[in-house]
Every structure is written in structure tokens, then in C-alpha cells.
Amino acid sequence: MAAAGNDGLRLHVVTGKGGTGKTTVAAALALALARDGGRVLLSEVEGRQGIAQLFDTPPLPYEETRVARAPGGGEVLALAIDPAAALIEYLAMFYHLRGAGSILNRIGAIEFATTIAPGVRDVLLTGKIKEAVDRRDGQGRYVYDAVVLDAPPTGRITRFLNVTADVSSLARMGPVKSQADSVQRVVRSPATAVHLVTLLEEMPVQETVDGIAELRAAQIPVGRVIVNLRRQPYPLPARIVKKDVTEALTSVGVGGGKAVVDGLVAEAAAYRERVALEDRELADVEALGQPVTLLAQQPGPIDRGALLALADSLAAQGFPPAKAAS
Numbered sequence: 491m492a493a494a495g496n497d498g499l500r501l502h503v504v505t506g507k508g509g510t511g512k513t514t515v516a517a518a519l520a521l522a523l524a525r526d527g528g529r530v531l532l533s534e535v536e537g538r539q540g541i542a543q544l545f546d547t548p549p550l551p552y553e554e555t556r557v558a559r560a561p562g563g564g565e566v567l568a569l570a571i572d573p574a575a576a577l578i579e580y581l582a583m584f585y586h587l588r589g590a591g592s593i594l595n596r597i598g599a600i601e602f603a604t605t606i607a608p609g610v611r612d613v614l615l616t617g618k619i620k621e622a623v624d625r626r627d628g629q630g631r632y633v634y635d636a637v638v639l640d641a642p643p644t645g646r647i648t649r650f651l652n653v654t655a656d657v658s659s660l661a662r663m664g665p666v667k668s669q670a671d672s673v674q675r676v677v678r679s680p681a682t683a684v685h686l687v688t689l690l691e692e693m694p695v696q697e698t699v700d701g702i703a704e705l706r707a708a709q710i711p712v713g714r715v716i717v718n719l720r721r722q723p724y725p726l727p728a729r730i731v732k733k734d735v736t737e738a739l740t741s742v743g744v745g746g747g748k749a750v751v752d753g754l755v756a757e758a759a760a761y762r763e764r765v766a767l768e769d770r771e772l773a774d775v776e777a778l779g780q781p782v783t784l785l786a787q788q789p790g791p792i793d794r795g796a797l798l799a800l801a802d803s804l805a806a807q808g809f810p811p812a813k814a815a816s
């Protein structure tokens with residue numbers, strides 16, 4: 491089966507400052523990747539059930555569950571990866587522990603898994619993602635064309651993905667170390683990209699700048715910067731003259747008292763200032779040298795229709811690149 495898109499990417503990690511739209515963008519990207527017959531896994535790791543909320547489904551079990559069909563016949567499955575369940579699955583796999591779940595429950599491993607050193611916890615979470623990326627069916631074909639991760643925020647992403655460094659002190663725990671190493675091979679491969687979602691505001695842009703520097707220093711491949719909630723710029727005259735505003739209001743039959751005119755002029759000035767600020771932030775984002783994708787604010791709540799519109803917008807900007815005609 492061909493990879494979704496022709497850029498060779500199989501693992502898309504979506505990070506960004508809290509509240510900038512990571513979950514929304516990850517879901518839209520999954521839909522864009524699933525178009526025309528793709529099979530895509532959308533996963534989350536923070537126990538927030540953000541995906542279920544977005545797709546308006548019951549909380550996701552630790553089991554891949556279809557949450558959407560994509561235009562052209564593809565599908566998006568979702569998985570909320572939970573460290574305790576990942577630990578049980580992992581132990582069952584590596585030590586062939588049958589009924590590991592019940593034994594572990596008895597000895598309190600569930601609690602262990604949720605209170606273990608963050609480094610080990612991250613190996614369990616990223617290890618499950620790596621397993622989904624690499625999983626093949628009986629014919630040796632990838633089960634998923636692509637995996638999209640709704641990831642921890644920018645401030646924690648490098649550490650989350652850079653698991654080897656964190657577990658090196660626990661290296662004697664053989665299988666954990668080798669699991670971490672195999673995660674690293676996937677994370678640092680050309681099949682992986684970390685995308686950063688930002689708004690055109692000072693704080694999220696600064697986090698994006700810092701986050702990209704950290705990822706680059708850790709040699710983790712950086713993909714796109716997705717500018718979310720982009721204001722639609724509409725042209726204003728260079729100078730707004732009150733007399734013109736009064737005339738314009740009169741010409742459309744709206745009474746333009748002084749207060750109305752002053753209010754409109756002040757609003758226009760504030761709008762102009764916000765647009766100028768956004769333009770400066772956008773210039774900083776573009777200076778980072780990564781491809782930039784713009785997503786407009788959707789009117790109304792983010793339902794399936796809005797997600798599809800966002801997926802269309804991503805695809806129209808070459809993200810993911812159109813599949814090569816075969």
C-alpha cells in the first residue's frame with residue numbers, strides 16, 4: 491500500500507503551545523491523510539480524551555476505534571494511549587506473560603505505571619506509537635499509511651521524543667533500553683516530522699521558535715509550522731478620515747452620529763494594529779525556514795464539517811502532498 495502523500499512521512503507529531511489547536515489540527519491532518527483510501531491512526535497520550543470529545547464519541551478504550559470516514563473512502567482510527575495499558579501490553583509481549591493484566595493489577599503495577607519516572611513512562615507511550623507505525627499485516631504491508639500524534643505541548647515535546655537520553659540511567663533494564671533505542675530510530679528517521687501549531691501572537695510564536703531550536707539540537711526532524719486561527723486580512727485605506735466614514739454611512743442610509751463614527755475609526759485603528767502585529771509575527775515564523783501552512787478561523791464550533799474544511803485547507807496547501815498519480 492502506498493504511503494499517504496508522497497513525502498515518505500509516516501509519523502506526524504503535532505505539538506504547539508497549549509490551546510493553540512493541536513488536537514484540532516491533528517484531527518484535520520488525519521482526515522487529509524486518509525482521503526482517497528488511506529488508513530490513518532490518530533492517537534493521543536495525555537489521558538485527556540480530546541479526540542473523543544472532538545469527534546463526539548464516547549471515551550476511547552485502549553483499542554483502535556474508527557472515529558471518521560474520509561472523503562474518497564479512507565478512514566481514521568483513534569487510540570488514546572495510556573501508560574498502564576501500554577505497560578501491560580509491553581510486558582505481555584516481551585516476557586510472554588499471559589494474563590499479565592490481572593497479575594499486574596494485583597501487584598499494583600497499574601499504580602506503578604502511572605507514577606513511574608517520566609522517562610520510562612514516555613518510553614511506554616512512544617513505544618506504542620512506534621509499534622503502530624511499524625505494524626504490518628500478513629502480507630507485509632503497513633497496517634497504517636500514517637500515524638498522527640496529538641502530542642504533548644511544545645515545552646515538553648523534545649524531552650518526550652528524546653527518550654533515550656532520559657532512560658540511560660535505567661539502561662540496565664535491558665528491554666526498556668532497547669525499546670527506547672528502537673523508538674529513537676523511528677523518531678529520527680525521515681519518516682517522522684514534528685509539526686508545530688501556533689497563533690500569530692507573541693507567546694506562542696516565541697514557544698515555536700524555542701521549540702524548533704530544541705528539536706533541531708536534538709536532531710529530531712521538524713516539519714511544518716501551522717499558523718492557526720489566521721485572521722482574514724481585509725484591505726483598509728491607508729488613512730481613515732472621519733468625514734469619509736460619515737459620508738459612507740450616510741450613503742448606505744445609516745445615521746452616523748459622532749459616537750458611531752468615532753467608534754468605527756477607533757476599531758479600524760485597533761484592527762490595523764492587530765494585523766500589523768500578526769504580520770510581524772508571521773515574518774518571524776517564516777524566518778524559521780520551515781514550510782508554513784495557514785488555517786483560518788472556522789465559523790462556529792469544530793464539528794465534522796469544520797474538520798473536513800480544515801483538512802481541505804491543509805491539502806490545498808500541499809499538506810500532505812498530493813499522491814503521485816499511478
Ligand SMILES: Nc1ncnc2c1ncn2[C@@H]1O[C@H](COP(=O)(O)OP(=O)(O)OP(=O)(O)O)[C@@H](O)[C@H]1O
Nearest residue numbers: 507508509510511512513514719785786787788792
Ligand atoms: N481553525 C479553528 N477555527 C475555529 N476554532 C478553532 C480552530 N482551531 C481550534 N479551534 C478551537 O480552539 C480551541 C482549542 O483548540 P484545541 O483543543 O484543538 O487546542 P489544543 O492545542 O489541543 O489545546 P490543549 O492544549 O488544551 O490540548 C477549541 O475550542 C477549538 O475548537
Ligand SMILES: [Mg+2]
Nearest residue numbers: 512513514540
Ligand atoms: Mg488538545
